[in-house]
Amino acid sequence: MVPTNYYLILSAIIFGLGVVAFIFKRNVITIFMSIELMLNAVNLAFVAFSQAKHQSDGQVFVLFVIVVAAAEAAVGLGIIILMQRVRHSLNVERVDLLKL
Amino acid sequence: MPILDHLWIIPLLPLLGSAINGLLGGKWPHNIVNSVALGATGLSFACALEAVREFVSEPNHQALVHRHFFDWISAGTFTAGFDLQMDQLTVVMLLVVTGVGFLIHIYSTGYMAHEGGYYRFFSYLNLFMFFMLILVLAANYVLLFVGWEGVGLCSYLLIGFYFLKKSAADAGKKAFIVNRIGDFGFMLGMFLLFRAFGSLDFTTVFQKAADPSWAHEPWGQFGTMTVACLLLFMGATGKSAQLPLYVWLPDAMEGPTPVSALIHAATMVTAGVYVVARSHILFVHSETAMVVVAVVGCATAFFAATIGLVQTDIKKVLAYSTVSQLGYMFLACGVGVFSAGIFHLMTHAFFKALLFLAAGSVIHAMGGEQDMRHMGGLSKKIKYTYWTMLMATLAISGAPLFAGFFSKDQILLGAYTIEGGKPLYAIGLLTALLTAFYMFRLIFLTFHGQQRYDEHHVHVHESPRSMLGPLVILAVLSIFGGWLALPAFWGGPDYFANFLAPVFSGGEASAAAAASEAAAHSLELPLAGVAVFTALLGFAVAFWLYIRQPGKPEAIAKSVGGLYTTLLNKYYVDELYAAVIVKPLLWLSTEVLWKIVDVAGIDGTVNGIAHGTTSLGDTVRHTQSGNTRSYAVWVVIGALVILAVIFLWPYWSAARPVAGMVR
Numbered sequence: 001m002v003p004t005n006y007y008l009i010l011s012a013i014i015f016g017l018g019v020v021a022f023i024f025k026r027n028v029i030t031i032f033m034s035i036e037l038m039l040n041a042v043n044l045a046f047v048a049f050s051q052a053k054h055q056s057d058g059q060v061f062v063l064f065v066i067v068v069a070a071a072e073a074a075v076g077l078g079i080i081i082l083m084q085r086v087r088h089s090l091n092v093e094r095v096d097l098l099k100l
Numbered sequence: 101m102p103i104l105d106h107l108w109i110i111p112l113l114p115l116l117g118s119a120i121n122g123l124l125g126g127k128w129p130h131n132i133v134n135s136v137a138l139g140a141t142g143l144s145f146a147c148a149l150e151a152v153r154e155f156v157s158e159p160n161h162q163a164l165v166h167r168h169f170f171d172w173i174s175a176g177t178f179t180a181g182f183d184l185q186m187d188q189l190t191v192v193m194l195l196v197v198t199g200v201g202f203l204i205h206i207y208s209t210g211y212m213a214h215e216g217g218y219y220r221f222f223s224y225l226n227l228f229m230f231f232m233l234i235l236v237l238a239a240n241y242v243l244l245f246v247g248w249e250g251v252g253l254c255s256y257l258l259i260g261f262y263f264l265k266k267s268a269a270d271a272g273k274k275a276f277i278v279n280r281i282g283d284f285g286f287m288l289g290m291f292l293l294f295r296a297f298g299s300l301d302f303t304t305v306f307q308k309a310a311d312p313s314w315a316h317e318p319w320g321q322f323g324t325m326t327v328a329c330l331l332l333f334m335g336a337t338g339k340s341a342q343l344p345l346y347v348w349l350p351d352a353m354e355g356p357t358p359v360s361a362l363i364h365a366a367t368m369v370t371a372g373v374y375v376v377a378r379s380h381i382l383f384v385h386s387e388t389a390m391v392v393v394a395v396v397g398c399a400t401a402f403f404a405a406t407i408g409l410v411q412t413d414i415k416k417v418l419a420y421s422t423v424s425q426l427g428y429m430f431l432a433c434g435v436g437v438f439s440a441g442i443f444h445l446m447t448h449a450f451f452k453a454l455l456f457l458a459a460g461s462v463i464h465a466m467g468g469e470q471d472m473r474h475m476g477g478l479s480k481k482i483k484y485t486y487w488t489m490l491m492a493t494l495a496i497s498g499a500p501l502f503a504g505f506f507s508k509d510q511i512l513l514g515a516y517t518i519e520g521g522k523p524l525y526a527i528g529l530l531t532a533l534l535t536a537f538y539m540f541r542l543i544f545l546t547f548h549g550q551q552r553y554d555e556h557h558v559h560v561h562e563s564p565r566s567m568l569g570p571l572v573i574l575a576v577l578s579i580f581g582g583w584l585a586l587p588a589f590w591g592g593p594d595y596f597a598n599f600l601a602p603v604f605s606g607g608e609a610s611a612a613a614a615a616s617e618a619a620a621h622s623l624e625l626p627l628a629g630v631a632v633f634t635a636l637l638g639f640a641v642a643f644w645l646y647i648r649q650p651g652k653p654e655a656i657a658k659s660v661g662g663l664y665t666t667l668l669n670k671y672y673v674d675e676l677y678a679a680v681i682v683k684p685l686l687w688l689s690t691e692v693l694w695k696i697v698d699v700a701g702i703d704g705t706v707n708g709i710a711h712g713t714t715s716l717g718d719t720v721r722h723t724q725s726g727n728t729r730s731y732a733v734w735v736v737i738g739a740l741v742i743l744a745v746i747f748l749w750p751y752w753s754a755a756r757p758v759a760g761m762v763r
Contacts, residue, residue, distance in 0.1 A: 022736070
């Protein structure tokens with residue numbers, strides 16, 4: 001049986017990759033995907049704990065996270081399509097109208 | 101429905117009149133405004149008469165009638181109700197206020213007929229009646245103070261009635277501010293009384309004060325009673341225009357003449373005398389307070405009379421005369437003959453109101469001229485005014501059998517018989533001489549001698565009947581008003597003093613007064629003789645100077661140049677106050693309070709906060725780059741900080757034990 005630590009380390013690595021991509025990528029779709037990556041890293045940690053502790057709470061939580069991620073994907077993709085239409089670009093550096 | 105149980109009706113009627121005229125009267129013709137104003141005061145007068153009749157005809161009419169209508173203030177142990185009371189002193193004040201007030205209302209309908217703001221004038225006048233009635237009917241100091249302040253407000257409004265004229269507006273402000281200084285003392289006096297007696301109801305305070313356990317405070321001892329009385333008297337000096345707060349009254353002549361007659365001669369300015377007389381039980385406990393009252397009254401009487409000698413404005417002469425006569429009233433209170441003071445208050449209300457109204461009639465006849473140097477020889481042209489004014493002059497000068505003769509005699513007698521009162525008597529007598537002189541000077545300058553105005557420009561005409569009627573009634577009162585005390589001359593009862601006896605029995609029946617009673621009666625006739633002689637002397641000098649030798653006054657004025665100009669400039673008191681009080685205050689206000697405290701301090705703080713916020717925002721706004729990725733970095737940094745805090749907090753708190761965190 002694989003020790004819980006391995007799952008957690010994998011989860012942390014995936015999460016870290018997500019964070020790095022979240023900060024350094026310019027393409028909005030990539031950023032979006034890195035967010036999904038972070039969410040799934042957390043899901044992995046939840047499931048690992050759930051299995052280690054023999055409790056189902058973590059698995060229930062994972063279902064919630066998946067639902068939220070689906071909703072987020074719906075809204076996020078809508079924004080991305082709109083951005084492509086208005087800006088003709090997916091580069092986040094071009095979207096800086098909020099600057100004071 | 102006995103009025104005595106519904107005393108509130110008496111003050112309420114003028115208030116209603118004031119409200120109706122003030123709110124609705126603006127578009128009404130004069131006769132409707134008249135009927136509302138006169139109806140309100142006339143009904144109030146009638147109710148007062150009926151209440152007095154009920155009061156006197158009560159079988160046990162020595163008792164004080166006290167009516168509680170509703171609780172007004174109640175805080176902790178302090179309560180002040182809307183309580184009205186009626187005793188003999190109130191009766192006198194009530195009849196004077198409503199009676200003279202009603203007559204002056206009638207007069208005003210004639211005098212003000214051609215003035216703008218007619219409804220406003222009557223609204224204020226009725227409001228004044230309301231507050232004055234509250235003042236005299238109040239059964240505790242707090243309610244009295246309501247009336248006290250209210251009449252001050254109406255005085256302010258009416259002095260500044262011609263508010264477009266700067267001098268009138270300034271005079272109104274002056275009256276208000278000077279009175280405020282006195283009111284400050286009055287309030288402190290009330291607080292002290294409450295601390296000493298735990299109540300401000302007249303009955304409670306006076307009962308406790310009359311208790312023998314309250315020691316008499318001899319001369320020079322400043323106990324509770326002395327300080328409280330002196331503070332109350334400070335209020336009285338403001339309201340009744342005594343030294344050193346008299347300066348507002350001469351300026352108050354800027355108001356319309358009926359106002360001068362009603363407020364600044366007959367009623368409001370006597371409120372101070374009324375308060376002292378009402379609180380006589382407190383005052384007789386303190387030798388110091390009594391001496392101060394007597395000396396201030398006497399000094400004011402003399403001081404104002406000397407200024408009155410040289411004034412050329414007919415109303416100014418009467419104003420200083422009023423200050424002087426009020427001084428007499430305080431002298432009476434100070435030497436302990438309170439009933440004589442109230443007696444003089446009443447007779448003075450008659451003849452001084454008459455003098456002012458007659459002066460108003462003269463001014464009306466002359467088309468607005470107030471300077472006596474531009475009058476002269478009017479006696480033939482305005483006969484009614486002349487004769488009524490002559491009656492009032494005789495009364496104020498103390499001609500035998502006229503009203504002022506009796507009251508002034510009683511005061512001088514009181515001053516003479518009291519221990520150490522001889523100097524007061526002498527100054528009082530001298531003042532009587534001056535009074536007779538300046539009053540006859542006024543009569544001679546105005547009505548006799550050469551005509552000193554241009555007949556082509558001034559059309560002299562007698563006043564309408566609405567103005568002459570009150571003059572005649574007041575003239576009759578000025579002649580016969582003093583006869584209440586007439587029998588005293590042949591050892592009979594003094595009706596007026598006997599009527600007031602239940603009120604003043606506590607104060608006047610002191611052993612000394614009773615012992616000198618017999619001696620006083622034998623003294624009364626000689627002293628009266630001296631007083632009459634003095635008045636005659638004053639008359640003779642005025643006659644000689646202004647009828648026989650019309651050029652002489654000017655020559656005398658030149659020969660005593662300095663003294664004359666000092667008198668003409670009213671001893672430079674206004675200038676002194678301006679230099680000592682007003683100027684430094686103005687300097688403090690502009691240089692320190694305005695430029696430093698307000699502009700630099702308060703505005704500086706407010707503006708500083710605004711500037712600080714702006715510049716802080718200016719600095720921080722650069723974090724808002726609009727770049728999505730920089731926001732992402734902030735989010736990550738925030739998450740890391742939170743994580744760091746969560747993980748590292750236990751180590752931190754263990755390393756640095758803070759008082760609040762250690763269990």
